[in-house]
Amino acid sequence: MVQAPSKPLTLPEFLALPETKPASEYIDGKIIQKPMPKGRHSRLQGKLCAAINQVAEDSKLAYAFPELRCSFGGRSTVPDVAVFLWERIPFTATGEVPDNFDLPPDWTIEILSPDQRPNKVLGNILHCLEHGSHLGWFIDPDDLSILVFQAQQQPVLWQSDQALPVSPELELTLTVNQIFDWLKMG
Structure with missing residues (x-):
C-alpha cells in the first residue's frame, strides 16, 4: 500500500508543538532532534555562559543564554550559547526576559557533540550570519580547535x-x- 506523503509542517505549526528533551530544531521543513549533551559539551557550555555573563550582565552590555530557541528566517534552532547584546533583547513591557526570541543572536556558539553532524551545525551558524549575527564559533572538543565565523569574512581556524x-x-x-x-x- 502506498501512503500519500504527509503535508510538510510549517514553522508556526512546529512552534505550537510541545518542547522535546533534548530540543528539536526546525530546519528546511524538517524536525531534527539535537543529541543529548554529554559531559564535555555541558562543561564548555556552562563555562562559556558564565565567562561571558561575568563581564556583560552587570553592565547591561549583553547576555549569554544556554540552549535558547531562536526562530527567524524560516528556521527555529537552539544554539548551545546564544549571545544577545542587551539593547537587542526583546524584554517584555514589565522588563522581563521573554519566552520567545524571533531574531538571530548577535553571537552564536555551537559545541560539536560526538553524535552530531558537523555540516548541520555549521549550517545553523551560517544561517545566523545570513540573518544578522555578527559572530559564530564552532567548537570541536576532539580537535581542540574553534572555527570562527565573522560576518562578510572567510572562516578562520x-x-x-x-x-x-x-x-x-x-x-x-x-x-x-x-x-x-x-x-x-x-
Whole structure:
C-alpha cells in the first residue's frame, strides 16, 4: 500500500508543538532532534555562559543564554550559547526576559557533540550570519580547535594560545587553550 506523503509542517505549526528533551530544531521543513549533551559539551557550555555573563550582565552590555530557541528566517534552532547584546533583547513591557526570541543572536556558539553532524551545525551558524549575527564559533572538543565565523569574512581556524574574537562591546579575552583547559577538572 502506498501512503500519500504527509503535508510538510510549517514553522508556526512546529512552534505550537510541545518542547522535546533534548530540543528539536526546525530546519528546511524538517524536525531534527539535537543529541543529548554529554559531559564535555555541558562543561564548555556552562563555562562559556558564565565567562561571558561575568563581564556583560552587570553592565547591561549583553547576555549569554544556554540552549535558547531562536526562530527567524524560516528556521527555529537552539544554539548551545546564544549571545544577545542587551539593547537587542526583546524584554517584555514589565522588563522581563521573554519566552520567545524571533531574531538571530548577535553571537552564536555551537559545541560539536560526538553524535552530531558537523555540516548541520555549521549550517545553523551560517544561517545566523545570513540573518544578522555578527559572530559564530564552532567548537570541536576532539580537535581542540574553534572555527570562527565573522560576518562578510572567510572562516578562520583558531588553535592554541590565540585570543579569540568576541563581540567588540565586551572586554573579554579568551584563548583556545583557556577554553579547552576548562575540561580538565580532575
